[in-house]
Amino acid sequence: QKEVEQDPGPLSVPEGAIVSLNCTYSNSAFQYFMWYRQYSRKGPELLMYTYSSGNKEDGRFTAQVDKSSKYISLFIRDSQPSDSATYLCAMSASSGNQFYFGTGTSLTVIP
């Protein structure tokens, strides 16, 4: 069983829709949770970072962590064509820099 599971999609939504992206994990020691966005031919860029459980909001993006269910989500409100990319979840158990990534979900926002 993989440490982190993520539905690869692809996901296609109309502009303005609310997008929900999810990951599940098996290691209860994970405490740090991140979402990255990766455009084609680019490296991943950090979107959201949360510690332990709870919600975090940044503009149109909201990250949720439910440690009891070992489930994290990223919501994108008012989605834009520029949001079309692959979204990767990542998590870590310690303050060291060893991260475990999901395989990524490919999102297309149609104008």
Added chain:
Amino acid sequence: KAGVTQTPRYLIKTRGQQVTLSCSPISGHRSVSWYQQTPGQGLQFLFEYFSETQRNKGNFPGRFSGRQFSNSRSEMNVSTLELGDSALYLCASSFPGQGLGEQFFGPGTRLTVL
């Protein structure tokens, strides 16, 4: 401020050869991590270097090795290449003391093994 740079961007090798990839972190960043990205497995952690010392290591065979120089630049070496080593190799740098997760990725080196 210049971002993380990786060279070369593309590489084609044959089975059995070895390859060296280079990563220059953002100025002032002392931690460099390497990842392998493939469609089936996603991003997998290879190793992390901090102040010229390997601090963390993922579950890859000994054919994968790396090092870091005193200027924080890092190299990754893969010996006896196999077809399955074809992937995008990403490096990421971070500044010590910043919150976990604030890693800045380079554009990657696309390695194709024939």
